[in-house]
Amino acid sequence: MKFILSFAGVLVAILLYVRLVPSAPINPVLPVGPQKEVNGHNSDVPPGGDGDSTTTEEEPGEGPSTSVPAARPGQTYGAAITPEGAVLMSALPTALGTRDSAQLKLTGKAQAVCQAKGCWMTLPTADGKPMRVRFRDYAFFVPKDLSGHNVVVSGWAHRSTVPKADLQHYAKDAGKSSQEIAAITQDEQQLTFMADGVLVQD
Structure with a gap:
């Protein structure tokens, strides 16, 4: 009889302990619930890749620091490249030929630059x-003040x-007015470039 009472007492003590003492979470480090990825300044724009712009692009995560120092000659961004073997932008149609894509090194004067982050720029083609x-x-x-500088780009x-x-x-990134943005009403055939590296020449 004493054995049964002792066993019942131990069982009651265990149940009270489990009920009254909170248990630690299985993994307190991991957040609970669905996680939302923090994208760049436009969540509708995909990571780089093959350069095909037929789908909407998306910028991943935080990416590099958005405070890029002012442009200066000799500065490189991305892969280290040199001007040797670079083709003038005016010769791009000949260099590309009838191909849809080609790996090239080009040189030209930067025009518009993304004023949100410096996450793209434009170079003028032979037809302007x-x-x-x-x-x-x-x-x-790249620096937001890169416009007007001669650059070399290497990539596709x-x-x-x-x-x-x-x-x-x-x-919108280029700082165009709402009227200019609204005037864009259709898709456009363009030459685009996916750069591995950029060199500021002057």
Whole structure:
């Protein structure tokens, strides 16, 4: 009888302990619930890659620091490159030929630059149209004051269709007015460039 009473007392003590003493979480380090990824300044814009702009692009996570120092000659961004073997932008149609894409090193004068982060820039083609230069995997940005500087870019040139939504987004990044953005009403065939590295020449 004493044994049964002792066993019952121990059992009651265990149940009270379990009920009254809070247990520690299984893993207090991991957050609970669905996690929302923090994207760049436009969650509708994908990481770099093959440069095909037929789909909306998305900038991943925080990316590199957005405070890129002012442009200065000799500065490189991304992979270290040299001007040797670079083709003038005016010769791009000949260098690309009938191909949809080609790995090239080009030199030209930077025009528009993304004023949100420096996550893209444009170089003028032979016919005066802008060729948008993006940076592979958003691994680096360029200075927002790069416009007017001669640069060398190394990477892949592509012929692609840029959706209207992307064109409007780029116009907003470039500081265009709401009227200018609203005037963009259709997709556009463009030359685009996915750069691995950028060198400021002057």
